[in-house]
Amino acid sequence: MDRRSWLPEDLRAYHRGMLMRLLADDGPMTRRQLSQYSGLSIPTTASIVTELLTSGHCSESMPADRSTARGPRAGLISIVRHGHLVLGVDISRTWIRVGLCDLSGVVSEVVTVPVDRSGRPDEVLETAVAACAPLVRAAGKRLLGFGVAVPGPVDPAGRTLLLSLALDWRDVPVSERFERAYGTVATAEYNVRAMALAEARYGLGRRAENLLYLHLDDSLGVAFMVDGFAFRQGAHGVAELGHHQVTADGPRCACGAVGCLEAIIGEPHLRKRIRAATRHSPVLAGLARRSTPPLEILHNASEAGDPAAIEILDDVVSHLSTAAALSINLFSPSRVALGGVLTEVPKDLLGQFQSAIQGKVSRILRDEVTVDRATIGRYPGVLGAGTVALDRLFYRDQPPASATRGSRRVRPPWAVAAAGGGEPTVAGHL
Numbered sequence: 001m002d003r004r005s006w007l008p009e010d011l012r013a014y015h016r017g018m019l020m021r022l023l024a025d026d027g028p029m030t031r032r033q034l035s036q037y038s039g040l041s042i043p044t045t046a047s048i049v050t051e052l053l054t055s056g057h058c059s060e061s062m063p064a065d066r067s068t069a070r071g072p073r074a075g076l077i078s079i080v081r082h083g084h085l086v087l088g089v090d091i092s093r094t095w096i097r098v099g100l101c102d103l104s105g106v107v108s109e110v111v112t113v114p115v116d117r118s119g120r121p122d123e124v125l126e127t128a129v130a131a132c133a134p135l136v137r138a139a140g141k142r143l144l145g146f147g148v149a150v151p152g153p154v155d156p157a158g159r160t161l162l163l164s165l166a167l168d169w170r171d172v173p174v175s176e177r178f179e180r181a182y183g184t185v186a187t188a189e190y191n192v193r194a195m196a197l198a199e200a201r202y203g204l205g206r207r208a209e210n211l212l213y214l215h216l217d218d219s220l221g222v223a224f225m226v227d228g229f230a231f232r233q234g235a236h237g238v239a240e241l242g243h244h245q246v247t248a249d250g251p252r253c254a255c256g257a258v259g260c261l262e263a264i265i266g267e268p269h270l271r272k273r274i275r276a277a278t279r280h281s282p283v284l285a286g287l288a289r290r291s292t293p294p295l296e297i298l299h300n301a302s303e304a305g306d307p308a309a310i311e312i313l314d315d316v317v318s319h320l321s322t323a324a325a326l327s328i329n330l331f332s333p334s335r336v337a338l339g340g341v342l343t344e345v346p347k348d349l350l351g352q353f354q355s356a357i358q359g360k361v362s363r364i365l366r367d368e369v370t371v372d373r374a375t376i377g378r379y380p381g382v383l384g385a386g387t388v389a390l391d392r393l394f395y396r397d398q399p400p401a402s403a404t405r406g407s408r409r410v411r412p413p414w415a416v417a418a419a420g421g422g423e424p425t426v427a428g429h430l
Contacts, residue, residue, distance in 0.1 A: 028078035086389035090381030103387025146186035147389030158187035192221030194384030212333035270294035277308035325360035339374040
């Protein structure tokens with residue numbers, strides 16, 4: 001856990017975040033229950049609860065059960081789930097998707113806009129900033145800040161996209177662009193890690209000791225969560241399993257190498273193989289004319305007995321299951337979530353993936369791990385970005401991230417309110 005210091009304000013922020021997380025996950029609770037679950041003293045708990053009630057982050061109600069009629073009844077503290085919002089921004093190679101996310105992880109008012117693949121970073125970010133404008137207006141004073149999910153590793157401070165092969169970007173100051181436009185804090189994260197965090201908070205990994213998240217679309221991404229926190233791999237910061245070479249004569253990958261795993265099983269190469277196979281396969285030719293995901297096309301053609309589809313699908317199942325089993329044997333997770341296009345595959349095909357993965361996992365771990373499709377809904381990137389923002393700007397175990405723009409310091413909304421400064425102003429694209 002990243003604890004930069006144990007100054008009194010840091011400790012207070014840590015305790016505040018702990019109580020808010022308890023209320024979000026298991027509330028409502030009395031002050032005594034919060035004290036028992038958190039390990040804090042009752043006076044400390046009461047003091048923080050008073051602060052949260054005053055700031056509007058929590059509300060208090062009396063229990064409906066009147067069976068204990070004698071004496072004063074303890075009030076139930078609840079998080080005000082819709083009282084504050086973050087804006088999740090999911091940036092991909094072909095589109096930008098933005099949406100509001102409340103304190104319970106519910107995504108609403110999602111907007112998707114196309115992106116010019118040849119656009120420069122400043123042009124793409126300007127499109128993203130403009131797409132956020134109506135949602136910023138809708139959130140109003142409830143807006144806490146922005147979370148931005150990007151396809152590539154981000155610096156530990158959550159400010160800069162270091163490298164993205166998908167976008168062909170390097171050292172792009174993502175968070176600063178949103179802060180400059182709207183005058184409130186923003187934080188960025190690698191998109192697969194952001195989705196893994198959301199899956200750990202709200203999906204398959206809820207209450208699990210750890211979670212391995214595998215995301216397949218145009219590329220293959222992997223993230224590992226331990227006790228709800230992201231495991232960061234080495235100096236690069238992300239796992240590059242997708243760029244492991246699996247064949248010496250395969251297609252050229254975006255990284256420049258030949259035969260990388262993600263180049264073999266990613267959607268672009270699968271569509272290319274399907275198009276090539278349609279010349280000799282009437283079944284595939286008919287199915288390929290529909291706007292259907294490649295894995296579903298291959299599954300349907302395989303069910304019809306098409307030999308070309310069976311061969312391609314067997315390659316995908318073999319490569320993906322080997323990669324998943326290798327990751328399971330390495331990280332020893334209790335749960336594995338299959339994200340991206342794997343959340344939409346037919347049930348029979350999902351069963352093939354699960355069976356192939358389990359068959360390659362070490363016998364020691366085989367009965368200890370659950371493999372299933374991710375469950376965080378239609379907009380995993382938006383929810384992932386929103387979850388990162390909530391984690392860093394609201395529930396964090398240290399003071400929320402602050403940004404500096406010139407000589408002006410952009411402060412998190414709750415910090416402004418706690419200092420008696422009222423609500424922050426939101427400027428820019430309004």
